[in-house]
Every structure is written in C-alpha cells, then in structure tokens.
Amino acid sequence: MERPSPRAVLAGVIALLSLAAISLVAGPAVAATGAAGPCALPRTGAHHSLGVGNWNDAYPRPDHPLDAVMIFLSFPDAHPVTTPAELAADYFPATSRFFRRSSYGKFILRPHPQPDWIQMPRSSTSYGMKRDWDDGRRSEYLRDAISVADDQVDFSKYDIVYLVADPDAPGVDSDATKVVNFDRPLHADGTDIRRVVTVFEQHPPDRNVLAHETGHVLDLPDLYHRPADGKGDWDTYVGDWDVMGSQFGLAPDLFGWLKWKLGWLDRRQVACIQENANITLESMAAVPVPGESIGTRLAVIRTGEDSAVALEARSATGNDRATCSEGVLIYRVRSETSSGGGPVQVIDTHPGTDACWDLSVYPPLADAPLRVGETYSIPGEHTRIEVADRTPSGAWTVRITTGT
Incomplete structure (x- = not known):
C-alpha cells in the first residue's frame, strides 16, 4: 500500500x-x-x-480458485498480544467475500492462515520498515521470512503469499504494507515465488486493505494519484x-x-x-x-x-x-x-x-x-x-x- x-x-x-x-x-x-x-x-x-x-502470465489469473497462505511473523524484541486467528479474522472471510461479489462468483480466494507465530531471526527494529523502504533491508526481511517459514509451510501448494507481521512489534510501520515483486523470484519447495504481500497493518486494519493489495497480485494497478511530495x-x-x-x-x-x-x-x-x-x-x-x-x-x-x-x-x-x-x-x-x-x-x-x-x-x-x-x-x-x-x-x- x-x-x-x-x-x-x-x-x-x-x-x-x-x-x-x-x-x-x-x-x-x-x-x-x-x-x-x-x-x-x-x-x-x-x-x-x-x-x-x-x-x-507472470500473474495468477483469477478465473478459478486461488489458494493463499497467510504466515504470521513475530520478532525477538516483542511478545505478540494478538493471536494469528484474531489477525486472520481481520481479513477473512471479508476479503474473499469482496472478490466473490465483484467476480459474480467466478473467483474464489481460499485463505490458509497458519495457526502459530513464526519468529524472525532479528528484531523488528533492525529491518527499518517504513514507506519507500530501503531495498536492501526489505530484501533481508523477505529472505528471512521465507527462510524461517519454509520448515512449516509448503509454498508449492499456494498461489498467493501473505506475510503478516506482529502489529504491536516496535519496528512495524503500517504504512509499509504493499506487494513486493521480485526481479529474480525466490525459490522454495520447488516453486518460484514471484511476489508476496507484506502486511504491517494495525489491529484492526484499514478497511479493504487486503483486497487492494490482492488486486496487485492479480496485475491491477494503483488508481490513486500520488503527489510528488x-x-x-x-x-x-x-x-x-x-x-x-x-x-x-x-x-x-x-x-x-x-x-x-x-x-x-x-x-x-x-x-x-x-x-x-x-x-x-x-x-x-x-x-x-x-x-x-x-x-x-x-x-x-x-x-x-x-x-x-x-x-x-x-x-x-x-x-x-x-x-x-x-x-x-x-x-x-x-x-x-x-x-x-x-x-x-x-x-x-x-x-x-x-x-x-x-x-x-x-x-x-x-x-x-x-x-x-x-x-x-x-x-x-x-x-x-x-x-x-x-x-x-x-x-x-x-x-x-x-x-x-
């Protein structure tokens, strides 16, 4: 976002x-x-x-059901005060309903929220999360996230990846929520990961934010005007x-x-x-x-x-x-x-x-x-x-x- x-x-x-x-x-x-x-x-x-x-073809086409994994990331410098189930309920079934209505039932978004927190190797403040994030530090965050989740998640089963950070960790900035497209896909479980949705929203989140970000995963553009300053x-x-x-x-x-x-x-x-x-x-x-x-x-x-x-x-x-x-x-x-x-x-x-x-x-x-x-x-x-x-x-x- x-x-x-x-x-x-x-x-x-x-x-x-x-x-x-x-x-x-x-x-x-x-x-x-x-x-x-x-x-x-x-x-x-x-x-x-x-x-x-x-x-x-670089994007998944929403003319059939797509499976989305939702991974919840915690950090050593914070103890989560919400549960993965509570955060998943912030987004689903609302996001799936949005797309079912918009597509007249032609697109079904099937969420697969993971049940437990998966801890990142470094503190939340070390990644420098913010809008217009530094590419290097953002890449470190993404590599770490996929690496720690790989033992528990079979990425080959999913079309969409949502990485949800602990909203109460001190380094998490809600304005950093966005879709990240990789010049070179990440590789896990025998599959290429071309893009992920990085979610840093507060609890509860901004309304329809995940529908917006999922739109990017489906090759839809931002339609707002971003002022130069x-x-x-x-x-x-x-x-x-x-x-x-x-x-x-x-x-x-x-x-x-x-x-x-x-x-x-x-x-x-x-x-x-x-x-x-x-x-x-x-x-x-x-x-x-x-x-x-x-x-x-x-x-x-x-x-x-x-x-x-x-x-x-x-x-x-x-x-x-x-x-x-x-x-x-x-x-x-x-x-x-x-x-x-x-x-x-x-x-x-x-x-x-x-x-x-x-x-x-x-x-x-x-x-x-x-x-x-x-x-x-x-x-x-x-x-x-x-x-x-x-x-x-x-x-x-x-x-x-x-x-x-």
Whole structure:
C-alpha cells in the first residue's frame, strides 16, 4: 500500500428521441484471447497495463480458485498480544467475500492462515520498515521470512503469499504494507515465488486493505494519484469508485474495465460503441436471478490506439452498498499509463458540486455519475451521453450520440 492511511493523515492534520443509427458490437470478455475486438485496448509495457488483448502470465489469473497462505511473523524484541486467528479474522472471510461479489462468483480466494507465530531471526527494529523502504533491508526481511517459514509451510501448494507481521512489534510501520515483486523470484519447495504481500497493518486494519493489495497480485494497478511530495489529495483520479484507488472508498467495487481484464465479464456484457446507440446498462453489482442472465454491464468507446472511454452503472448494492450516489459513471482508460500514473480517470459530470463531505475520500467526485434526465458531452470526444430512464429492474437506459 503506497498511499497513506487516514490514521497517518489524521495524525498530521485533521422523453425519448429515436436515433438514426444503433450499433452495438459485443466485445470479448476473456482477457487472454488474441482477437480482442475493436474496443479492447492492447496490453502495453506499462506496469500493470490495463490492456485486455492478452493475459500477462507472470500473474495468477483469477478465473478459478486461488489458494493463499497467510504466515504470521513475530520478532525477538516483542511478545505478540494478538493471536494469528484474531489477525486472520481481520481479513477473512471479508476479503474473499469482496472478490466473490465483484467476480459474480467466478473467483474464489481460499485463505490458509497458519495457526502459530513464526519468529524472525532479528528484531523488528533492525529491518527499518517504513514507506519507500530501503531495498536492501526489505530484501533481508523477505529472505528471512521465507527462510524461517519454509520448515512449516509448503509454498508449492499456494498461489498467493501473505506475510503478516506482529502489529504491536516496535519496528512495524503500517504504512509499509504493499506487494513486493521480485526481479529474480525466490525459490522454495520447488516453486518460484514471484511476489508476496507484506502486511504491517494495525489491529484492526484499514478497511479493504487486503483486497487492494490482492488486486496487485492479480496485475491491477494503483488508481490513486500520488503527489510528488507526498502531500495533497491522493484521490483526484477516481475518488471513491474503485478499491484500487482507495480501500476506504464508499463504492470500492472494481471498475467494469478491470473486471473485463480479469475475465469476469462475459462476451454479452461488454458493448463496443462505434455509432449512435441506445443501450441498457445493468448495474455493475447486479446479481442475476437463477436461470436468467445479466445483459450489458460495460459500454466502451474507443478514442485512440491506447485509450478509451467506458460507461457503467453503479448502484447501492453489493460492494457498493455504501455509495454516496448512483448513476452512470463515465471514465477514461489508458493502457499505456503505468500504475499510479492515472490509467483510469473518472469524468466528473457535476463539476460544480461535491457530495458526502463527511464520508467520501474525495467529495468532488462523489457525485460524478450521470443521473436520470441528465445529459453530458464528454470533453474532446464529440460524444454526448444521456441517461434517459431507469427500468423497473434497476437498469439504466442510456443514449450515446457520437460525432456531435
């Protein structure tokens, strides 16, 4: 986790018109296919690129159950005051439920918390844990952790590794929580360990923090904006609207584009808009009635070689049940932009207003979605979006006019 927690921040500061043409081209949802369709952006060399043309095999693909081991590390200079079971309960089953809901049951995260503390060979203060950790000392920590755990853990059984440090040890800094990717994989039990999640959270931890970090293990980028000096707003890109932007967001479900990349949207649920169109957008969190299927969840307008505009409906249900506002969310996607550089940027359709100052991580974007009866022209794209109606089932009727 490379952004500060609120604890750290608070410590320092407190009528429908017919359309002449309608064109909906179903886009592929399986990210590993080569023929990705006209609206799918290519995967580029950018770190955690949001291209959906093919899958990066360096990462585990969440289209099947993945097993995660959770290892609890103590230190000679502190006696743990919590148990591994108590710390495991901070993260599970909540994290598994988050991904089950977000993936519509297509991804099952199976945790395997170890029952006992495993002691590190050196004191907690000797590793110098902190944000932007020194590479050498962090490497020592990781080598020691894998080494002491190897006698008790068969790493070949697991797809994901969580290393959880004793939150009460004096050298543990909660701002150091992050995913570490290895240039050269560590090797244990006949398997390569390419990355681990290092957890240094307090007890209880920041909300949804493990869902955010697990997203990185699945090749998802940071969507927040990190100021050059570490000061100022971190949530100007996407606000509350995705856990990869903020684990504290009111609407933390993953963007439809990210779900497309991960393979959680099927072919019928992605519409490629190439001309004027009249579409019905189902809520991103809608759960199908048994025996029925969900229609379009994501509409995409290709705007360049590596760029697109996406539309999706967000409502107060599922992972987004605490959302500040409902409606059609519009955002830009750039597959050549690296993690942390703004690969997704939400378009504020109400730039003159804010919402939910007491709860939102970034009130200017809390009311970003377009509501029923409203029309918005996307700057620089000659495209107008009108939210004409909402169906009895809760879907949104949207008109898209291009070339205007």
